[in-house]
Amino acid sequence: MIEPLLETRDLCKNFGALQATDHVNISLVPGEIHALIGPNGAGKSTLVKLIMGSEQPSSGSVHFAGADITDLRRPERARAGLGRTFQISSLAMEHTVLQNAVLGALGRSGRVMRFLWPVMSDKALVAQAEQALERVGLADHRGALTGELSHGQRRLLEVAVALTLEPKAFLMDEPMAGLGAEGSARMTEFLDRLRQEAPILLIEHDMDAVFQLADRISVLVYGRVIATGTAAEIRANAAVREAYLGEEDA
Amino acid sequence: MTRAAMINAALFAMLPITAGVALALDEPFIITLATKVAILALAAVGLNIALGLGGLVSLGHAAFFGIGGYAMGILAHHAQSYTPLMELPFLIEGTKSMPVIWLVAIIASALAALAIGALSLRTTGVYFIMITLAFGQMLYYFAISWPAYGGEDGLSIYVRNGFPGLNTLVPIQFFGLCFAVLAVVLWASGRLARSAFGLALTAARQNPERVEAVGLTPYRLRLVAFTISGAVTGLAGALFADLNRFVSPTMFSWQMSGEIMIFIILGGVGRLFGPVAGAALFILLEHLLSGVTEFWLIYVGALLLLVVLFARGGLIGSLAGREVAHD
Incomplete structure (x- = not known):
């Protein structure tokens, strides 16, 4: 079996009596898209926070690239090679599109303590940022203020910033949300190719995209993973149908 | 040249023009006023790095202004009384040399900002405002209760400190020096942005959150910004003390912190030349209105309200329009 790049081991998180994450073991191996689905309130957001370091687990651990990262802070996890996109677009709204992408390249380079040299004249950083914008199709909007972008364009910029980090793994929190049918299809195509660069842990509500993309799917219900398997296995799983897919079909 | 750049240039040129005209008309008091504007603008340029760029609403920048002032006061006091600052473990003498005093002021206020920032930046919002205010007040009362350096009465320095090649007692020369410092720091601050x-x-x-997601630590960025900010305001403090040839605990007062912040809000938060516009406007109002009524600050208060309610970009914002993103 291939060594997983990202792995949670018996991860638990409770808020008082509420068990938001209940002994979750999921893994992400190189080259795959592992989709995490579940009805609202299943604990997907909490799990994302535990993996990214916004919440500390009650017990259990998170492993990434062969190291225990449970105690690392968010910036340290990013530097370790975890690139993420947010469920709600989280960008510097007063900066231009290019500036946001350069910020990512800057974080990657680690050369932030430069005080007198204009960052937008740094050819290497700007080239890296422009390349990422090109890949998501935002190159024409490089000079636009991020706050003036459409919702869908912001989703693309989130992905572009994550690309500039050249991460070892992506964690994408609902990248399709609000993209519309055409945008969704393009993003699906894009992620399909991206998995070759780095595996993607995908949290997504768009079931068409999930079943089209995912090599493996894990279903989270009440904080527990009730099933993990290929798209076909998940479709056929009785417990999943009852807990999740059933209510959509109904 | 954009409209904003033209307004900035005009605003900036106004200071030496005012001083030059005052020199021609033999009005040294006006030159002193222009010097005061340059120095207070410098203090506000310092705060603007924390407030405008970093969004750190510090109500304790008088701490650094005062430390700069006392760095000058203490060094010059020992020099004029021919007593060493300390003898053990090694001898440190006072000095009347501005470059040395500036260096001490910058280092002392930077260290203070580093320490205060390291503690304060763990909080945000109202708590940050309150904790910086508290640190400022601590230093204020410390200065009052420290008899060695004048306590409440402060320290008088009889002769202005010297700068190589200049006669700093000549108002226009001292103005030129302060203006040059302001110009250099403004340039550096623009580059920094x-x-x-x-x-x-x-x-x-x-x-x-975004900054953390790309692997950078906001706390560290803010701490560095706060330290630079404090150092610049400290340098202004040393110059301000030299302008008055006097330093007292009022330089540490929270009213001083408030005034520095008012310069920025009047001029335009985060605008490079906002502090210059704000300080100039404030001193102009003080000069014109304090002759009319001793309650002149009430008019400043009214103006501040108008700016906050209707012109969020301050003076520069209303003149130059919306800030365009520089690419």
């Missing part, structure tokens, strides 16, 4: 550090700092103001 466009630098890698500036991009990360302004992004951390808008969205700290």
Whole structure:
């Protein structure tokens, strides 16, 4: 079996009596898209926070690239090679599109303590940022203020910033949300190719995209993973149908 | 040249023009006023790095202004009384040399800002305002209760400190010196805003989560910004003390912190030349209105209200329009 790049081991998180994450073991191996689905309130957001370091687990651990990262802070996890996109677009709204992408390249380079040299004249950083914008199709909007972008364009910029980090793994929190049918299809195509660069842990509500993309799917219900398997296995799983897919079909 | 750049240039040129005209008309008091504007603008340029770029509402910048002032006061006091600052473990003498005093002022206020920032920046919002205010007040009362350096009465320095090649007692020469310092710091501050550090700092103001997601630590960025900010305000403090040839605990007072912040709000938060516009406007109002009524500050208060309610970009914002993103 291939060594997983990202792995949670018996991860638990409770808020008082509420068990938001209940002994979750999921893994992400190189080259795959592992989709995490579940009805609202299943604990997907909490799990994302535990993996990214916004919440500390009650017990259990998170492993990434062969190291225990449970105690690392968010910036340290990013530097370790975890690139993420947010469920709600989280960008510097007063900066231009290019500036946001350069910020990512800057974080990657680690050369932030430069005080007198204009960052937008740094050819290497700007080239890296422009390349990422090109890949998501935002190159024409490089000079636009991020706050003036459409919702869908912001989703693309989130992905572009994550690309500039050249991460070892992506964690994408609902990248399709609000993209519309055409945008969704393009993003699906894009992620399909991206998995070759780095595996993607995908949290997504768009079931068409999930079943089209995912090599493996894990279903989270009440904080527990009730099933993990290929798209076909998940479709056929009785417990999943009852807990999740059933209510959509109904 | 954009409209904003033209307004900035005009505003900036106004200071030496005013001083020059005053020199021609033999009005040394006006030159002193222009010097005061340059120095107070410098203090506000310092605060603007924390407030405008970093979004750190510090109500304790008088701490650094005062430390700069006392760095000058203490060094010059020992020099004029021919007593060493300390003898053990090694001898440190006072000095009347501005470059040395400036260096001490910058280092002392930077260290203070580093320490105060390291503690204060663990909080945000109202708590940050309150804790910086508390540190400022601590230093204020410390200065009052420290008899060695004048306590409440402060320290008088009889002769202005010297700068190589200049006669600083001549008002226009001292003005030129202060103006040159302001120009250099404004230039550096403008570069800072466009630098890698500036991009990360302004992004951390808008969205700290985003900055963390690219692997940078907002706390560290803010602490560095706060330290630079304190150092610049400290340098202004040393110049201000030299202008008055006097330093007292009022330089540490929270009213002083408030005034520095008012300069920025009047001029335009985060605008490079906002502090210059704000300080000039404030001193102009003080000069014109304090002759009319001793309650002149009430008019400043009214103006401040108008700016906050109707012209969020301050003076520069209303003249130059919306800030355009520099690419």
